[in-house]
Amino acid sequence: MTTEFVIETEGLTKEFKGFRAVNNVGLQVRRGTIHALIGPNGAGKTTCFNLITKFLQPTTGRILYNGRDITAAKPHDVARMGLVRSFQISAVFPHLTVLENVRVALQRPLGTSFHFWRPEGSVEVLNDRAMELLEQVGVDAYADLQAVELPYGRKRALEIATTLALDPEMLLLDEPMAGMGREDIRRIADLIRRVAKNRTVLMVEHNLSVVADLSDRITVLARGEILAEGSYAEVSSNPAVVEAYMGTGHG
Template sequence: MQEIILETIGLGKSFKGFSAVTDVNLKVTRGTIHALIGPNGAGKTTCFNLLTKFLEPTSGQILFNGFDITKEAPAEIARRGIIRSFQISAVFPHLTVLENVRVALQRGLGTEFFFWKSGSSLNVLNDRALELLHEVGLEEFAHKETLNLAYGRKRALEIATTLAMEPELMLLDEPTQGMGHEDVDHVTRLIDRVAKGRTILMVEHNMKVIASIANKITVLQRGSVLAEGSYQEVSSNPLVVEAYMGSHGGDAL
């Protein structure tokens, strides 16, 4: 039997009477890539914000490994192993690629607030940082200032820093947004590679990406679940086709 790592039960969020998310029941299976898709304004990012407690749910429950985490703070959620990336680039531009990963790894040393310690005290993290950079294909850029990385490589670095937090569940918010075809293909292969032995929940607008790597897809429309299943199942669902054609001006799934 497949193990459920994350489950939402009747999850909802209202803003002054407007329901952004309504009765979302989501089950994410351990060891899979689960995609959350939908037209603009469907509630995808709101769902992510609820799962990581950047927003407080108005209704419903969030269960992680069977524990109710609905009332927990964002830091507690992260300590449990739910680690999120964001749509915008979130790296330190004037640190090297290696230093960015070391900052993420520093939590394991328990010295992240010891501001008086010298940078050399982090050298103990170099080997692990280089392992992570190798995993995302950035080892040769280890000593390059992050400011000078191409956009696609910055996104790869963000995945490395997310992995440094040792996530049990990775939440990736629009990981290929704003990329050209070559970068999209590279990051898609990267996500597929790092997903081995891990669980990923991702919001993604690019249907080619979804079709190639997602094991299961949940489609949202107007804050509610419209359909769920494999890419073949949801892409042939008349309700999903209508929702996308209406919002994307006739673009095919």
């Protein structure tokens, strides 16, 4: 039976020495959608993300993935189930080429990712798939360039390519447009839209306007709690959301 929601959290709470960073969050990410988790600095977005991807253990509450309780699971367990967070595997190797970076990621499911000593020929079979992924994210022209030489926005695209190499059912992106100019933001937004065609995406974002045309649903966090949820039109006109953003001095 396929559940309607890929991710559900129930009463998700995380305390650090008496401080509640996340308080009683009930999140539902519908299958096949792009869902944005947004909020001003200190809203608890990253803590929430770390709980869902199992980098942190909740103080109380439950996390369900496809209806299955993963509250006690480890990060590598949930990654193997198809729940993959961009930076989990996207520590891009700066001195490998763009193509080699994706090839390393493709080797992971084969259990051969660290066999750098293997003859070149044995990994050639992965080249076609690696090039397909590079084309998908628009960096195929940079295939032979060392990753360290890539412009910032293209490097983030390469990170997404290495994540897609694991063929995740659900992709979790942590502020994928942070530090980008307008053109790069547009390019990465288009890319997220394309890769979301056959999977579910949950993204953390600080900037509300960035997710305006991108997200099917937006959850706004403030002080660790859900402040509002709905479409961009609904949340952007919500007085509580406007106040939360204005109160922090951020647009």
